[in-house]
Amino acid sequence: MNAKMNSIQPLDPQAVRPDFPVLARQVHGKPLIYLDSANTGQKPLAVIHAMDRFLRESNANVARAVHQLGEEATSAYEGARDKLAEFMGANHRDELVFTSGTTHAINLVAYSFAMPRLEPGDTILVTQMEHHANIVPWQLACERTGATLKVAPITESGELIVDKFIDLLTPDVKLAAFTHVSNVLGTINPVRALARACRKHGIPSLIDGSQAAPHLPLDVKAIGCDFYVITGHKMAGPTGTGVLWARKEHLQSMPPFFGGGDMIRKVSFSGTTYADPPHKFEAGTPNICGFVGLGAAVDYLSSLGMARIEATEHALLEYATAALQQVPGLRIFGQAAHKAAVISFLIDGTQSHDLATMLDLQGVAVRSGHHCAHPLMDFYGVPATARASLAFYNTREEIDRFVEAIEKVRGMLA
Ligand code: PMP
Numbered sequence: 001m002n003a004k005m006n007s008i009q010p011l012d013p014q015a016v017r018p019d020f021p022v023l024a025r026q027v028h029g030k031p032l033i034y035l036d037s038a039n040t041g042q043k044p045l046a047v048i049h050a051m052d053r054f055l056r057e058s059n060a061n062v063a064r065a066v067h068q069l070g071e072e073a074t075s076a077y078e079g080a081r082d083k084l085a086e087f088m089g090a091n092h093r094d095e096l097v098f099t100s101g102t103t104h105a106i107n108l109v110a111y112s113f114a115m116p117r118l119e120p121g122d123t124i125l126v127t128q129m130e131h132h133a134n135i136v137p138w139q140l141a142c143e144r145t146g147a148t149l150k151v152a153p154i155t156e157s158g159e160l161i162v163d164k165f166i167d168l169l170t171p172d173v174k175l176a177a178f179t180h181v182s183n184v185l186g187t188i189n190p191v192r193a194l195a196r197a198c199r200k201h202g203i204p205s206l207i208d209g210s211q212a213a214p215h216l217p218l219d220v221k222a223i224g225c226d227f228y229v230i231t232g233h234k235m236a237g238p239t240g241t242g243v244l245w246a247r248k249e250h251l252q253s254m255p256p257f258f259g260g261g262d263m264i265r266k267v268s269f270s271g272t273t274y275a276d277p278p279h280k281f282e283a284g285t286p287n288i289c290g291f292v293g294l295g296a297a298v299d300y301l302s303s304l305g306m307a308r309i310e311a312t313e314h315a316l317l318e319y320a321t322a323a324l325q326q327v328p329g330l331r332i333f334g335q336a337a338h339k340a341a342v343i344s345f346l347i348d349g350t351q352s353h354d355l356a357t358m359l360d361l362q363g364v365a366v367r368s369g370h371h372c373a374h375p376l377m378d379f380y381g382v383p384a385t386a387r388a389s390l391a392f393y394n395t396r397e398e399i400d401r402f403v404e405a406i407e408k409v410r411g412m413l414a
Pocket of ligand 1: 038179208
């Protein structure tokens, strides 16, 4: 833990747990221990109530109704954009495009920004630790334009080799796309330094912030990237919500991705003109209630304080890592110096799916699989891992029970 985090008073999990009703339930007759927050985060009452209230009292379509409910819905939806702009450290609310999640946001950039700029011989730079959502859209763009992907390597401990990344920033690179926090390894990449290097070489950068936004303070201005994407359901919000933040000049230069209602200025059969960003990229009726929920999620996280969330989770990570290291035959994937609270692991002589299934019977929810990161699994030469991902609502007692459950299951599977 660094000195800054050390000086921050961690959150009291017993004070925040009542905010998350699902944490009180039982699974297979055992108290639920939810260690799958990197997959999707649990939702606080503040979000559940905001969505419930919106649907009961203000439900209407946005931007087109002049009646009272329409105005309330529009102001709740656009109010969420203000909250998210502040949460992300954006200069202006118009820099935020609402999407269905990170996957949608990256595809939007791949189709509207990258594809028109790519030619045969060009490249897009990604890293070995990317989620498929930050690989496949670029591959699709490459297939259609004759460009190719370049991959920045990582070390065995799961850290990006920054010098190699910088060496790869040659004139053929038309965009660099990298994750802020790895969903498998927990590695926190030095995004400011990476974005600065890209800028120095005149290369636009896109950062996948899916696993960062729920866990650490964000400031897209200070990072200095060109695009930053987040997904709502991992940060206490509902599924089907996400944000593409982009520099205004990019949004202005990019053609629309989807066409339809709400993204136009004037439609005629001889030609159509488009609305200004961000609405140019928000065709059709959006996930209004979802963004009301995401706005409430951002208020909730901000009320706890992202720096406190980060410090709380870091202390839990250290506690859990130390405990897991005592388990014979347990190997942790991802030992970066700067890590978020994600622990991928395997135990000698067991399959990760068997382990996760048996842990579930003990009430412990962990993920098992390739975590949508086949190239990373290939790097480590394994088909899958088990993954425990922690959040500020987890407790040390839960981690103790998780480790006890592992010991029990290990004995049964050996
Ligand atoms: N990137 C990372 C690092 C992720 O962890 C995830 C979700 N697992 C995604 C992208 C995709 O997010 P979504 O499925 O919400 O679009």
